[in-house]
Amino acid sequence: MTGPDVPEPLHEVTVSVNGVRHTATVPARRLLSDFLRHDLALTGTHVGCEHGVCGACTILVDGAPMRSCLMFAVQARAHELTTVEGLGTIDAMGPVQQAFSECHGLQCGFCTPGFITTITAYLEENPDPTAEEARDAISGNLCRCTGYQNIVKSVLRAAEIRASADLGAPPLIDADARAGEAPP
Numbered sequence: 001m002t003g004p005d006v007p008e009p010l011h012e013v014t015v016s017v018n019g020v021r022h023t024a025t026v027p028a029r030r031l032l033s034d035f036l037r038h039d040l041a042l043t044g045t046h047v048g049c050e051h052g053v054c055g056a057c058t059i060l061v062d063g064a065p066m067r068s069c070l071m072f073a074v075q076a077r078a079h080e081l082t083t084v085e086g087l088g089t090i091d092a093m094g095p096v097q098q099a100f101s102e103c104h105g106l107q108c109g110f111c112t113p114g115f116i117t118t119i120t121a122y123l124e125e126n127p128d129p130t131a132e133e134a135r136d137a138i139s140g141n142l143c144r145c146t147g148y149q150n151i152v153k154s155v156l157r158a159a160e161i162r163a164s165a166d167l168g169a170p171p172l173i174d175a176d177a178r179a180g181e182a183p184p
């Protein structure tokens with residue numbers, strides 16, 4: 001039992017984040033999102049609802065998108081975590097980051113790390129989505145300030161960039177045209 005006079009038991013947690021092992025001592029109830037932000041200073045992962053609804057806190061756990069606000073840090077032991085910081089840098093952006101930059105897929109950017117991680121995992125499974133499939137892929141992530149149209153374009157453009165990375169030179173952007181495949 002814990003309370004004001006009973007110290008909370010602490011646990012040592014070692015996790016691999018973006019290929020780097022980190023160890024910290026935390027209470028059992030420390031959310032993984034808080035662990036990343038406050039214990040590891042990886043503030044790219046954002047926190048919105050803390051109820052698993054908005055998707056802002058999405059990270060990759062062994063390559064699969066997960067709401068980090070719905071996991072405890074202790075549950076991440078022995079898993080490989082990837083946050084938005086692990087998907088590229090300002091000088092070497094990953095394909096989804098590059099696509100968001102080209103297509104203006106963000107306004108305030110608060111939701112963006114969750115979209116980037118979600119779309120990265122999605123394109124691994126579905127490298128050539130239609131606009132309708134792109135809309136479905138992002139339906140679990142909430143953005144409070146865009147009409148989603150440019151985020152859909154970004155998904156399609158990211159697919160192009162990924163494909164061109166295999167083939168050589170980047171293709172001309174046709175995400176605008178493809179985004180019109182399905183009604184908004």
Ligand code: FES
Binds near residue numbers: 052053067
């Ligand atoms: S903060 Fe985790 S889903 Fe909203």
Ligand code: FES
Binds near residue numbers: 109110111112145
């Ligand atoms: S860009 Fe502002 S919430 Fe998505």
